[in-house]
Amino acid sequence: MDIEWGNEIVTIHLKNVSKRYGEGELTVNALHDVSVDIPKGKITVILGPSGSGKSTLLNVIGGLDTISNGELSVFQQNITHLDEKKLTKYRKDYVGFIFQSYNLLSMLTVKENIEIGKELSSSPLQLDYVLEKVGMKDKADKFPHELSGGEQQRVAIARALVKNPTLLLCDEPTGALDEETGKAVLELLQDIQQQEGTTVILITHNPGIAAMAEVVIKMKSGKLASFEENANPIPAKEVKWV
Numbered sequence: 001m002d003i004e005w006g007n008e009i010v011t012i013h014l015k016n017v018s019k020r021y022g023e024g025e026l027t028v029n030a031l032h033d034v035s036v037d038i039p040k041g042k043i044t045v046i047l048g049p050s051g052s053g054k055s056t057l058l059n060v061i062g063g064l065d066t067i068s069n070g071e072l073s074v075f076q077q078n079i080t081h082l083d084e085k086k087l088t089k090y091r092k093d094y095v096g097f098i099f100q101s102y103n104l105l106s107m108l109t110v111k112e113n114i115e116i117g118k119e120l121s122s123s124p125l126q127l128d129y130v131l132e133k134v135g136m137k138d139k140a141d142k143f144p145h146e147l148s149g150g151e152q153q154r155v156a157i158a159r160a161l162v163k164n165p166t167l168l169l170c171d172e173p174t175g176a177l178d179e180e181t182g183k184a185v186l187e188l189l190q191d192i193q194q195q196e197g198t199t200v201i202l203i204t205h206n207p208g209i210a211a212m213a214e215v216v217i218k219m220k221s222g223k224l225a226s227f228e229e230n231a232n233p234i235p236a237k238e239v240k241w242v
């Protein structure tokens with residue numbers, strides 16, 4: 001069952017989630033007793049200082065890592081105790097990842113890099129549709145080294161998008177980009193959220209980006225420091241670049 005949250009349907013539900021790395025004296029509490037609900041079809045921004053648990057939070061939601069304690073459900077599935085095989089299927093069916101470092105394969109063209117995402121999905125979108133969407137149709141046969149940083153990030157977004165993900169997880173997607181290119185990438189993510197109804201979760205060090213999100217989560221020392229809703233998110237192009 002979906003869980004009601006105000007007038008929203010909650011997609012991601014964390015209850016008393018902890019994540020520990022290491023043993024004994026070397027234990028790091030990357031997440032400590034985090035309870036939070038993230039709504040469907042919106043943009044949620046995660047802010048917080050370095051080491052506060054942002055990537056860990058994103059990785060456990062995306063099934064790249066498992067939690068140590070608590071409960072985690074995504075799209076009505078309790079993914080807390082899934083084995084590796086089921087977790088892989090969950091990632092395949094639902095999740096697209098975008099990272100700061102675009103992680104494109106240098107020996108493959110734009111088109112071929114995007115094809116990889118297609119092969120990872122059970123219900124992929126058309127390659128041409130996605131190329132058009134990210135504005136890279138005329139560069140489909142180029143190699144990554146022939147592209148600017150912003151273009152490479154658009155290819156990485158296309159590779160995530162072609163999977164037709166319900167959930168798009170972005171870890172510092174504009175971290176390596178200048179203001180103009182960074183905003184263009186944010187506009188693309190906002191378009192995708194608005195047109196496809198994709199749930200977007202975005203980690204950033206740039207607090208200005210929070211203004212384009214409906215939900216802003218702040219992390220501090222592995223704990224949830226605050227959860228704020230924003231009834232009037234601004235268009236990405238109006239974001240104040242900090």
Ligand SMILES: Nc1ncnc2c1ncn2[C@@H]1O[C@H](COP(=O)(O)OP(=O)(O)OP(=O)(O)O)[C@@H](O)[C@H]1O
Nearest residue numbers: 021022028030048049050051052053054055056057
């Ligand atoms: N695989 C791991 N093994 C051990 N410790 C880890 C591992 N991954 C993360 N940590 C630790 O967990 C804590 C939270 O890390 P995390 O990467 O989630 O923070 P973050 O807020 O994303 O940081 P940043 O903004 O620098 O990317 C840090 O102390 C980090 O060193």
